[in-house]
Amino acid sequence: MMYFFRIVFPVLLIIAGIPASAQIVNVESRRIQTDTTGWAGSFGGNINLSKNVDQVFSASAFAHLQYKNSKNLYLFLGDYSFLKGAQKKYTDNTFFHLRYNHKFSNLIRWEVFTQLQTNKITKIENRFLAGMGPRFKLSGSGMLxxxxxxxxxxxxxxxxxxxxxxxHNVRNSSYLAFTLKPTSNLEIISTTFYQPRLDHLGDFRILNQESANLAITQKLSATINWNYLYDHFPVAGIPKSNYTFSTGFRYAF
Structure with a gap:
């Protein structure tokens, strides 16, 4: 299996025309739900500079591009965030994520993904992953x-x-995702990931992400996001658990 992931799988990515690239990322909250084929996407960001006792500078940006037809979905994600104050960096990270989804039936899809991440605050100089596996649609009602x-x-x-x-590790990366639409302009997404090492199950990560998107107009939405990550074996000096809470706006096209 190690030979497959180190040698064969990157070759398959090249053949498929997908550039090979792990922060756990909630892809469910980034998928654009649409019945039409073609291109879709969203982008956003902010820059902030403030000064009272200390000067604080922060910036963040994200981009999301998606192409979909009756059987295939291509998804690209890019994120950057930076915060500095009192001559100290509190946040400085980037990641890029590329995913391909092929629909075999209403029940089963097959996913291939690759990702690259850097996060100097959590002492990750770079993290690269490539993987694949089945995705099952357990419920597909209009609301849930x-x-x-x-x-x-x-x-x-x-x-x-x-x-x-x-x-160099091989991990399982399983997730369970719920998307609830109680009203036409409100979408609630809950996703839980579990990522143990296959050769050492005690080395695992758990991530829970909650997102709520409230449509203001057809293209503009207000968002609320909660992320909680537990890493049983983080880099030395980094806490095992951390969380983020954020609000903002998203523009889709």
Whole structure:
């Protein structure tokens, strides 16, 4: 299996025309639900500078591009965030995510994904993953949709420590996702990920993400997001658990 993920899988990505690239990312909250084919996407960002006791500068940006037809879905995500105050960086991270989804039936899809992440605050110089696996649609009613993903991935991680430390792992990356639409302008998404190492099940990550999107206009939405991550073996000096809460706006096209 290690040979497959290190040698064969990158070749398959090249053949498929998908550039090979793990922060856990909630793809469910980024999928644009539409019955039409073609291109769709969204983008947003902010810059803030304030000064009272100390000067604080922050910036963030995201881009989302999606192409969909009757059987295939291509999804690209990019994010950047930065916060600095009192001569100290509190946040400085980027990641890029590319995913391909092929529909075999109303029940089963097949997903292939790749991702690249850097996060100096959590001492991750770079983290690269590539993986694939089945995605099952457990419920598809108009108000509630439930999906189960059972994926496997190869992960390379280089820690920002002295001396540098690198890891090569194969992990399971399963998730359970709920999308609830109680009204026509409100969407609530809940996703829980579980990522254990296959050769050491005690080394695992759990992520829970909750998102709510309230449509203001046909293209503009207000968003609320909650992320909680537990990493049983983080980089030395980094806490095992962390969380983020954010609000903002999203413009879709």
């Amino acid at each position: 949709q439930v999906y189960l993903g059972v994926l496997f991935m190869y992960e390379y991680e280089r820690e920002l420590v002295d001396p540098p430390v690198s890891h």
